Amino acid sequence: MRKPLVAGNWKMNGSRDANSKLLSALQDGLGDLQAVQLAVCPPAVYLPEVIDTLSGSNIEVGGQDCSDEASGAYTGEIAGSMLTEIGCRCVIVGHSERRQRQNEDSAWVAAKFVAAQAAGLTPILCVGEQKEDREAGRTEAVVAEQLDAVLDAAGVEAFDRAVIAYEPVWAIGTGLTATPEQAQEVHAFIRNRVAGRDPRVAAELRILYGGSVKADNAAGLFGLADIDGGLIGGASLDADAFIAIARAAAESA
């Protein structure tokens, strides 16, 4: 039985004031929810404050990225061990915005995944195709390349302590959501590919969907066989929307 996970990726949004309002609304609205695991991933500078605010709640906190290195002369980077030390439980790696803007390739993302786990964090590994890939029928090839790089570097058993997020790039922040059928097809492909290495790991692996998940489309996505929750961008900044999405995931459990 896979417990659904709903994680909010705040991206480069927030302020002390906005965070505090959002978090108090989330705690009021989600305090009783046990059937779903919850997390928020704020910008790094706010992590200590957010962790403090949420201590003792059922909402975990994660980073949005971490370095592939353990420490040293890497200006601007944050080591996984630093995230662990301040109380993070998970970290997003390989988000498409970083793959595009920071030119993170699959080998680099795999190294970040390994470093995150070595620091005791649960990586949330993002994979997904661009619009041109889908139109050219290359969705599975692109997702396979991104996934295999991590399977090869970390080994399939590392996925006992990891989560995958399938995020079609064309659906992120665009209001275009993959249809539940399109999403389920890729989720099943990912699970089968992991099963090719180890069926037990694949059966227990949580695969989240991300890309314009909103209160009104969440239930349709989370109801499908291989969709185990969501990585939520824009809607995670709106307390009512995030609460509704988390409740939809709890009902799918």
Ligand code: PGA
């Ligand atoms: P979105 O972002 O929900 O705003 O589309 C999802 C993500 O990028 O994780």
